[in-house]
Amino acid sequence: MTQHHTAPDAATAPTGTADAPRIRSLSTRLIRVPLLRPWGPDVRSISLIETVVRDDEGAEGFGFSWTPSIGAHAAQALLDHDIAAFAVGRSSDPEVLWPELWRHLHEAGSGGLTTIAMAGLDLALWDLSARRTSSGLVETLGGQRSRPEVYGSGVNLHYSLDELMAQAGRWVDAGFDAVKMKVGSPRLADDVERVSAVRDTIGPGRRLMIDANQRWNIDQAERALDALAEFDLAWIEEPLRADDLPAHVLLRERTTVPIALGENVHTRYRFDEFLRAGVVDVVQPNAVRVGGITAFREIAALAESFGVQVAPHLLLELSGQLAATFDSPTLVESVEDASFDALGVLAAPAPVRVHGSTLVITEHDGLGIRFAAAPSATATGPAGPPDPSPSTTKRMPR
Known part of the structure; x- marks a missing residue:
C-alpha cells in the first residue's frame, strides 16, 4: 500500500544547511528473518525495517531499523507516519535533521521505539551522504x-x-x-x-x-x-x-x-x-x-x-x-x-x-548494507505472520 504526504511549499519548508538537498520521499519495508541459531524459545527471528530515502536531486540512500523480538510494526508505523511527515521537505543533512526530529518526537518518548525508528532515517541519510561522493561510510x-x-x-x-x-x-x-x-x-x-x-x-x-x-x-x-x-x-x-x-x-x-x-x-x-x-x-x-x-x-x-x-x-x-x-x-x-x-x-x-x-x-559505497529484494527469509518467519502492508512510501509533490 502506498501512502502520500504533502510537504510544505518550497518557500516555507525548513531546509537545514544551504547546500544540502531536501528529502523528497521516505519508504519502508518490513523483513522478517529467521535466525539460524535461535536466541531462545521466544526469539527465533529478527525484524528489519528497510528504509529508502530520496532527495530532490534524485539520489537515494538506504538504511534500516532493527529489533530482535517485539516492536517492529510500531517502529515502521513511526517511520511511515510521524517521521516521514516531519522529514519530507527538510534538509537531508543527518546532523542537521537529527536534533530537530528528536525534539519533534520527544512527546512519544525520548528513547526506545522513538530512537529505533529514527535510526532508519538517520542511517539512510548517512548512506545518501556517502553515496553522493562515491565514498564508504568510514x-x-x-x-x-x-x-x-x-x-x-x-x-x-x-x-x-x-x-x-x-x-x-x-x-x-x-x-x-x-x-x-x-x-x-x-x-x-x-x-x-x-x-x-x-x-x-x-x-x-x-x-x-x-x-x-x-x-x-x-x-x-x-x-x-x-x-x-x-x-x-x-x-x-x-x-x-x-x-x-x-x-x-x-x-x-x-x-x-x-x-x-x-x-x-x-x-x-x-x-x-x-x-x-x-x-x-x-x-x-x-x-x-x-x-x-x-x-x-x-x-x-x-x-x-x-x-x-x-x-x-x-x-x-x-x-x-x-x-x-x-x-x-x-x-x-x-x-x-x-x-x-x-x-x-x-x-x-x-x-x-x-x-x-x-x-x-571492504571496498563499497555508503553503508554497504542493502537488503535483497526477496531475501530467503523475508516477511514470514517464526515470529508471526507477514505484515499486511509491508511497504509504504511518503513523498513530497513534484
Missing part, C-alpha cells in the same frame, strides 16, 4: 584510524553444557582472542559450572566476558560475581536492570569485576548519567537503538571524554565500520551465525570481513 566519517578486534559471542543460556563447550571450541578454532557467553541460570551452581567449562575450553590466554541480560537484582549480582570472579572475567555485561542507576552504584562498591552496559540505554543523556556516576567501565551503544550514526557518534565522544571504552553492541556490519573510525582499537561483537551476511539477507557482498579476530573494511 571515509565519510573521517577515515579509518584503527583496526577493530572481533570477539565471538553467543546467545546461549538455553544451550546444553555440551553445546556450549562445542560453541566455545568453534570460537577458538576461528581464531578469536576474546569470547562472551550468557549467564543468569536459575541456579548459580549451573552458571559456575558453565563458565568454568568455557574457561577450560578457551584456555587462560583468551579474554572471557559474561552477559547476564539484566537477570539479577543487586544481591544476586553480588553473589554471582563473588562466585564467578575466579574465572578472570574481562567484564560482566548488564548485571542489573539497565535503567536502575542506584543499583549500579551499589554494585560498583561490591565487586571488582568491570561492568559493561549500554545496549538498553537509548539516549546521550542517560549514558551521561551512568558515566558521571562512575559505574561503567565499557559502554555498549547499539547504533540502531540510540537513533542511528549521529547519536552513536555523540555517545562515543562522550565516553571518550570520560576515558571509558566503547564496544558497540551487535550489528557487525555497521558496528565494525563505526569502530574503525575510533582512534584506538576496540572490541566488536560477532554473534555466531547472526550477521546480516550469515543470515543471507544482503543484496551485495558485506561491507566488512572477519579474518581471525580482525575486522577488515
Whole structure:
C-alpha cells in the first residue's frame, strides 16, 4: 500500500544547511528473518525495517531499523507516519535533521521505539551522504584510524553444557582472542559450572566476558560475581536492570569485576548519567537503538571524554565500520551465525570481513548494507505472520 504526504511549499519548508538537498520521499519495508541459531524459545527471528530515502536531486540512500523480538510494526508505523511527515521537505543533512526530529518526537518518548525508528532515517541519510561522493561510510566519517578486534559471542543460556563447550571450541578454532557467553541460570551452581567449562575450553590466554541480560537484582549480582570472579572475567555485561542507576552504584562498591552496559540505554543523556556516576567501565551503544550514526557518534565522544571504552553492541556490519573510525582499537561483537551476511539477507557482498579476530573494511559505497529484494527469509518467519502492508512510501509533490 502506498501512502502520500504533502510537504510544505518550497518557500516555507525548513531546509537545514544551504547546500544540502531536501528529502523528497521516505519508504519502508518490513523483513522478517529467521535466525539460524535461535536466541531462545521466544526469539527465533529478527525484524528489519528497510528504509529508502530520496532527495530532490534524485539520489537515494538506504538504511534500516532493527529489533530482535517485539516492536517492529510500531517502529515502521513511526517511520511511515510521524517521521516521514516531519522529514519530507527538510534538509537531508543527518546532523542537521537529527536534533530537530528528536525534539519533534520527544512527546512519544525520548528513547526506545522513538530512537529505533529514527535510526532508519538517520542511517539512510548517512548512506545518501556517502553515496553522493562515491565514498564508504568510514571515509565519510573521517577515515579509518584503527583496526577493530572481533570477539565471538553467543546467545546461549538455553544451550546444553555440551553445546556450549562445542560453541566455545568453534570460537577458538576461528581464531578469536576474546569470547562472551550468557549467564543468569536459575541456579548459580549451573552458571559456575558453565563458565568454568568455557574457561577450560578457551584456555587462560583468551579474554572471557559474561552477559547476564539484566537477570539479577543487586544481591544476586553480588553473589554471582563473588562466585564467578575466579574465572578472570574481562567484564560482566548488564548485571542489573539497565535503567536502575542506584543499583549500579551499589554494585560498583561490591565487586571488582568491570561492568559493561549500554545496549538498553537509548539516549546521550542517560549514558551521561551512568558515566558521571562512575559505574561503567565499557559502554555498549547499539547504533540502531540510540537513533542511528549521529547519536552513536555523540555517545562515543562522550565516553571518550570520560576515558571509558566503547564496544558497540551487535550489528557487525555497521558496528565494525563505526569502530574503525575510533582512534584506538576496540572490541566488536560477532554473534555466531547472526550477521546480516550469515543470515543471507544482503543484496551485495558485506561491507566488512572477519579474518581471525580482525575486522577488515571492504571496498563499497555508503553503508554497504542493502537488503535483497526477496531475501530467503523475508516477511514470514517464526515470529508471526507477514505484515499486511509491508511497504509504504511518503513523498513530497513534484
